[in-house]
Amino acid sequence: MKYSLNKSASVVALATSLTLISGTSFAQDATLASVAKETSYVFNTLLFLIGGFLVMFMAAGFAMLEAGLVRSKNVSMQCLKNISLYSIAGIMYYWIGYNLMYTGVDGGVMGSFSLFGYGFDEVGKGSTGSYSTASDWFFQMAFVAATASIVSGTVAERLKIWPFLIFTVFLTGIIYPISGSWHWGAGFLKEAGFNDFAGSTIVHSVGGWAALVGAIILGARKGKYVDGRVVPMLASNIPLATLGTFILWLGWFGFNGASQLAMGTIGDVSDISRIFANTNLAAAGGVVATLVLMQIMYGKLDVTMALNGALAGLVSITAEPLTPGPLAAILIGSAGGVIVVFAVPLLDKLKIDDVVGAIPVHLFAGIWGTIAVVFTNSGATLSAQLYGIACYGVFTVVFSAIVWLALKYTIGIRVSEEEEALGLDRSEIGVEAYPEFTFGRG
Amino acid sequence: MKYSLNKSASVVALATSLTLISGTSFAQDATLASVAKETSYVFNTLLFLIGGFLVMFMAAGFAMLEAGLVRSKNVSMQCLKNISLYSIAGIMYYWIGYNLMYTGVDGGVMGSFSLFGYGFDEVGKGSTGSYSTASDWFFQMAFVAATASIVSGTVAERLKIWPFLIFTVFLTGIIYPISGSWHWGAGFLKEAGFNDFAGSTIVHSVGGWAALVGAIILGARKGKYVDGRVVPMLASNIPLATLGTFILWLGWFGFNGASQLAMGTIGDVSDISRIFANTNLAAAGGVVATLVLMQIMYGKLDVTMALNGALAGLVSITAEPLTPGPLAAILIGSAGGVIVVFAVPLLDKLKIDDVVGAIPVHLFAGIWGTIAVVFTNSGATLSAQLYGIACYGVFTVVFSAIVWLALKYTIGIRVSEEEEALGLDRSEIGVEAYPEFTFGRG
Amino acid sequence: MKYSLNKSASVVALATSLTLISGTSFAQDATLASVAKETSYVFNTLLFLIGGFLVMFMAAGFAMLEAGLVRSKNVSMQCLKNISLYSIAGIMYYWIGYNLMYTGVDGGVMGSFSLFGYGFDEVGKGSTGSYSTASDWFFQMAFVAATASIVSGTVAERLKIWPFLIFTVFLTGIIYPISGSWHWGAGFLKEAGFNDFAGSTIVHSVGGWAALVGAIILGARKGKYVDGRVVPMLASNIPLATLGTFILWLGWFGFNGASQLAMGTIGDVSDISRIFANTNLAAAGGVVATLVLMQIMYGKLDVTMALNGALAGLVSITAEPLTPGPLAAILIGSAGGVIVVFAVPLLDKLKIDDVVGAIPVHLFAGIWGTIAVVFTNSGATLSAQLYGIACYGVFTVVFSAIVWLALKYTIGIRVSEEEEALGLDRSEIGVEAYPEFTFGRG
Amino acid sequence: MKFVMAIIKPFKLDEVRNSLSALGVQGLTVTEVKGYGRQKGQSEIYRGAEYAVHFVPKLKLEIAIDSAQETQVVEAIREAAGTGQIGDGKVFVMDLQQAMRIRTGETGAEAL
């Protein structure tokens, strides 16, 4: 922001100076100012568009990650859930979400409710603001979908398709937009001084809480916990999970970088660059931390943990990717990796069956990242951060519990034991993911 | 465009105003104008480059989609066809295509024919126009490849490799460029008032027509239609097909967005933003429409239909991604999804064997999208749209029928029954796609 | 460059002209200049960011390519190696690499050594240069990782994980940065007139040399060469390898395009456009050359060779993607494809076991591309090119031999015969890549 | 000695293996198979076309045992593998003339 001030300042300087010698100052000022304004408008909008398509691609990342980590008999289902939730998220966020989150919140707890109330700039005309309305909508929409993707991974392999899609409608149309408005919509948490740059809490923890509640209400997969023992259910396709992780890593540059919300000045684009570098270093730290820790604790590496470690590093830096120096970014990300190594077995001890490790990655690392803001951002206070974390936690847990339970006691949320044994691909959608590779298997 | 006018207007305003007080108006005007011109030149070129690499990546999307939808014994072939066609498309479009399409059409039926006639701007110097020549070539080239990818999916699992590559030479070097010139090359259809913003007809229907003719001349796969029954031949890898669909969805932002052809003004970049949002909503509509319809009609969801639905939604909005409002975009895309659900079984009834559903997605939805332009774009007339659709249909059908038949009666286009049973991977290229996953299968 | 000169020229023109009539020239000049400077600063930085995320994504490309080309029992290992090496590369390049490569080389053989010595621009303030420091770091970092990825493919299926990661530490922290400084760090090779625009030698050959030395010291996979016969070990997943190749192709636009290092002027952005077009045509040439040659020599196509051909085409054009015309680009790339077809069997004759063909693609085609510079770039001399190639070869061979041998005689680098037979996934990391697809196989 | 072959539902493998080892069976060999029988696969819909699935996934267990164990073993399989549902599978018994442990060359019952 500082820079745009400087700029307009100099524009003014020019205006005045010219006023002294001619009546052309207005035209002059207008011209230079308009060139500068137009340029920064284009840059800001371009940032949203690039950031938007990168975050949109994260939907593919989640789909591949989850498709790779579930057993082959549930892979088609995971693919279907992911492309469906991304589609529903877009429609819901247009239909009611965006308004709930961004219009007329002013320090309150939610925006205005209006169906299809949201319109883009007229064709050929831009907005009067400093970026295009549609570009902002597109960018914000991609975030909503990420929240829903987090849930689908945790509750995989036993949740019916339609209840999941209905939950997605509530999550993307109501839960996320309302809670999002508290901070990004300039609601009460903004005023309370809560800081969450790109959504460690607003996106990732919210998704994580919803997933946690879902996992508890749904129960573990049959045969996962037998007489105290944890029975591993192996990932069916490791390279697919690896690809998904890399795609998410790529998308995260848009997720964090474009959350700078402006690119038209030297200051903004340089901050975006810091964010890119920090985001990458945090993910790298997460990976290396899991490698070292797995070797120490188990004497063996585990690729799925390394993948979770990368994502935990990314989630950890998301609340504040700008202010940390490179070393701080590495450390913040590494802590995320450490969290994964300890939290994954912990959840199993608690018999909470999180198929893809989304709860450690998105909820726990999300909380950690939100707290870690205070280490590098002097503007943040621990109390405000904890307050924000608590607000999002309570709201999401309560609201999603209501939706999950309502679904459970109406249409039911879980497939039958036989269907679960047979696999959701055949029982729910009748299309096996790899009909030829699993000859003789359900 | 409006905006660039405004801008130069103000530049002029300044020029004049200064003229009153000094002889420096020229330098002054030149300077401001040159800064503004340079900036918008960079923006426009950058748009082509970003759009270009996004559309280029669609080649990977088609490859994965097709590799996922064919049976495992034909997967390597599908991969080879896709990387080869993309390569051939680039070379042919440089060799003769671009000139045929864009140079000296002026209202006619084709551009000038000249081998290697196309040159890029000199090193260090840009073009005198408002964007770099090479950036435009790169962007346009990526479109040609898409057309060829459409064909490869439909005729999969029975077409020999070389005849396909030869057909690709004609399609990308002659059929597409000539027909493309009619509208985008400012040929007779442009003058006739035909509207196709990003290629529902010019790219997708043309590919679809060529595929349809190929499928008919080639005939169905052995065992696909036995005594009136349709024998399903299951997709071998659903997550791969899902990935391909997501990649195509991503690429479509470049496909439609960069077809605005300029990004240097508030108006242009805001229009691109509208296009991004509409493109996403149309795809979402296509997915949701197939979900609901499949549930109603068959009581079961089918992930491959949902994937086709997303693509049909994208093709539907491609002819006019700018003028529709968000709701209209959702509806236009949903109609594309509906088309898929009905057209896929219909083609089977007609014993037209379209392995990946490219004909419903690209041809039928392409026609629908081209017609749908009239609902939101006041500049378009139904008659002109139908006229354009017909011209492209007739030309592509006739021309590709000639090529397919010529190939059929010379080198032959179809593998032997045994080879087909054994699979093209082993019979034609000797490399199985998954040698270890299909132990004991041909 | 020329263009920025023009621009400042005109700015000066304006300044002077105004000086004649008022004391406002300074303010005036400053304003226009600052608008222009700010704009080009943003463009240049944006180029690094876009180029950076495209090159970062190449890590996924290498991962998929290698995961697809190894046998299924070593796929998890390949995934783990790739995500780990990318992470280590980032940390090492931040820790010591960047300084070694870019600070205070001035014609020498290496930069300054300082731990964590590298800092980004302060928050909100950019650099005083023409782009953000962090954006440059991010872009350069992504290149380092590519070098390490090249190695991992060649030595796959028999190298232990930890020795590989330790080698990666040396390669990305020391070998690459030091040798890179010679040319890109403005070291002695720069002064010697060596030309390598985007790294045919600096990145690809260096990776290739390190891989070659590793392959020789490590020895071939058990059973690969039995009594004079070459025993093929088939790729386990062709579509994955195809996807990896397409991702690399995509990333290469960032690799070569952003190596222009500036985008703020008509000249620069137009040059980037030339680079995009040439890069694409060279890859296309590589593919087509392998197709034709395989048909002639073996009467059968081989998809894995076509994939290698695309990459060889890309590597070949990397040393000089700007000056060639389109036809030259096609020819330079085609030669890369020819190299692959002959070099792959040649290495087998020499019993050098290169699992993924990285040596022909990155080393041989890299050397070819570096030599080919002289055909189109009048500034390059054959002697300087050969001198540079030799320097990089000798240094990398010696240095990496030392590291490989040190590892071999301390912790050991190769798994036991049984472990190799069982597969690295189970012996080293205990997670099979496709536990359900390879029922009954080790 | 006897060669017992059992076709069972895949998810029953662990139960069967456990009850066999309870009987002191030291080893067995499992193969993935597809079964055709009274239990028909559900009819599926793919891209709008209905089709019947003739084959159902099963596991085949092969167990070489001492003749004395025959009845116990068959009975144990029946109990462990039975669900009462159609498609539970079969047990077949053949005569085994010779068995040898490759590692040691032991033959007969010691080899099992």
Added chain:
Amino acid sequence: MKFVMAIIKPFKLDEVRNSLSALGVQGLTVTEVKGYGRQKGQSEIYRGAEYAVHFVPKLKLEIAIDSAQETQVVEAIREAAGTGQIGDGKVFVMDLQQAMRIRTGETGAEAL
């Protein structure tokens, strides 16, 4: 009872299954196998290296039948699976001492 084992070419499965059910055979079990025999796999080229494929994909059918049906069944398989080409496969017949339906515990011919 008899235990019939047939090694056939994969694409012949449906024909064989049909002609067997025509004979009233109620069930059978299919396994994917690789066969080594007179029919050699074509020699392939991979990355410039030629290699011989020793094993050819086949399907193995296992059918427990009543002894009375033996000749019919073997004959039916021969007709349905035969192409006259090398590699058509084999039919092997062994003695089946006991059969049991897990679901019901029925034994002997009723179990088939």
Added chain:
Amino acid sequence: MKFVMAIIKPFKLDEVRNSLSALGVQGLTVTEVKGYGRQKGQSEIYRGAEYAVHFVPKLKLEIAIDSAQETQVVEAIREAAGTGQIGDGKVFVMDLQQAMRIRTGETGAEAL
């Protein structure tokens, strides 16, 4: 005739095939199987949870031979497949009543 069934370690396939063809065995059929026996799979760790791998990958060879060859064949397999390590596998021999070559209809030893 005899029906020989051998369970071996996967990487021993080529050696066994070679020594059998040396004996004039014209054909055999291979199946991928998982074996349970004295050789326990190593215990693995997945996402922090330890688990025992009960089944080990093996290959099953089925070879129909003339009775006269029985000892040679069994011996050849033992030599070729043996490593002395636990888990080398087993050889089982059953009586083969009938064999037929589908292509020609030849029966008995000529069919092998």
